Amino acid sequence: MEVKTKTKKEELVEIRKKNFLPTAFLYYKNPLQLVKGKGSYVYDEKGTEYLDAIGGIVCNSVGHNHPEIQEALIKMIRNDEIQHTSTVYLNQHPADLVTKLISEAPDGINKCSFTNSGSEANELAFMAARHTTGETIVVNLRHGYHGGTSGTLSNCGHHTWRFKAQPVSSVTSALEPYCYRCPFNQKPESCHLECAKNVETTIQTSTHGKIAAFIAEPVMGIGGVITPRKEYFHEVTKIVHKYGGKYISDEVQSGAGRCGEDFLLTKSLKIDADIITMAKGFGNGAPIGAVLMKEDIANTLSGKLYFNTFGGDPYQAMQALKTMEIIEAEDLIKNTKLMGEYLRKGLEELMNEYKIIGDVRGRGLLIGIELVKDRNTKEHAIKECAELMELCKDRGLLIGKGGLSGNVIRLAPALSINKKQVDFMLNVFNESLKILSVNKS
Ligand SMILES: Cc1ncc(COP(=O)(O)O)c(C=O)c1O
Helix, strand or coil: CCCCCCCCHHHHHHHHHHHCCCCCCCCCCCCCCEEEEEECEEEECCCCEEEECCHHHHCCCCCECCHHHHHHHHHHHHCCCCCCCCCCCCCHHHHHHHHHHHHHCCCCEEEEEEECCHHHHHHHHHHHHHHHHCCCCEEEECCCCCCCCHHHHCCCCCCCCCCCCCCCCCEEEECCCCHHHCCCCCCCCCCCCHHHHHHHHHHHHHCCCCCCEEEECCCECCCCCECCCHHHHHHHHHHHHHCCCEEEEECCCCCCCCCCCCCCHHHHCCCCCCEEEECHHHCCCCCCEEEEEEHHHHHHCCCCCCCCCCCCCHHHHHHHHHHHHHHHHCCHHHHHHHHHHHHHHHHHHHHHHCCCEEEEEEECCEEEEEEECCCCCCCECHHHHHHHHHHHHHCCEECEEECCCCCEEEECCCCCCCHHHHHHHHHHHHHHHHHHHHHHC
16 A cells, blocks of 8 residues: 655655765665565555565564554553653563563573663673673674674674774684685584684784683674584683683574574573673564673672663563563464574575575574575675565565675564465575576576
């Protein structure tokens, strides 16, 4: 159904050009204006329906405008429930949320602070780790991404996101656990976890031998859904702790059940993390993040003040709690596992047919498809990746992209996606890849 919008799409583009910072980028040659969302679908102003397989950017957990969340929001507004309190006053919603969230955390992690975003969650994690250890150095991973603030960008493993002349002090980078493009030229089946051991070499060669923290995503989303093996994390946590650091597990993308195991992937992979950060799908689109940490770290922060004006406010907290309850009530983690496997299988079949697909990887419904011009040289298929996105959009499917070179298709549909919708995605990929191959030959 067409929606009457105040401003024409072309004018919106002009307004953006005129007044937005040039750092804001748009997907697609002919940018999309999205005006409605329901479940797995989004709609533009003309009423064109798209299956949303990227969810803004990895935020659509239980579906757009889930009726239970909608109802709860309407009820809160009708009851004149307070929009903003900040943590200087008591309120029911953040208390309910923290109780539920801690019940999903790995054993020993029982303290929490809410933020508005993933970047802020990581900033607080860095500050807590530095405060508790009295050390400054944070070890990050090349190809990692942890947010758009100054501190998180100094831990960013992508030149494209970093600003010029930005101070990058007190951090150092270890080599990426990127099996498809192993920096050690190893194969996963025969390697000796050289990437994990490199964290130790990095500490030994570029720090004074003690660190504040190590930060990593259990699945490296923006880096192109790089999916390290479980053993990698076990080896790295031992190293991090040996050198006095705190392990920060950035679950901004992988959390909230997206990987089809526990609510937090850190728990499923048995990562001995000291701090876990989350955002994105945690609020199903509402701006809320969280930092979870072990009690002994939290205790060392007493006497300090940390204030985040909107962090844990009632409406966001309610939406995050409802999201958690819906994930449980609708058994969405199980669905994520099943649909994730089904989608992966379908994509692997397409990989047999289309040589441009170099790798399919991920966990649950956080999936990456790496496109290459040649499977031997693994030359990045950058233009083709952008073309594939356009072809899919023209056929009613929205997907994302990432990777250092922008040659990895990223998929993160709602956890409630069904088989018919996955079949639709696979059909659209098949058709689009066929056109892409014809155009290339
Ligand atoms: C793994 C990871 N951490 C942190 C962030 C930053 O989150 P936000 O954009 O909410 O600040 C992102 C955003 O994409 C992310 O992917």
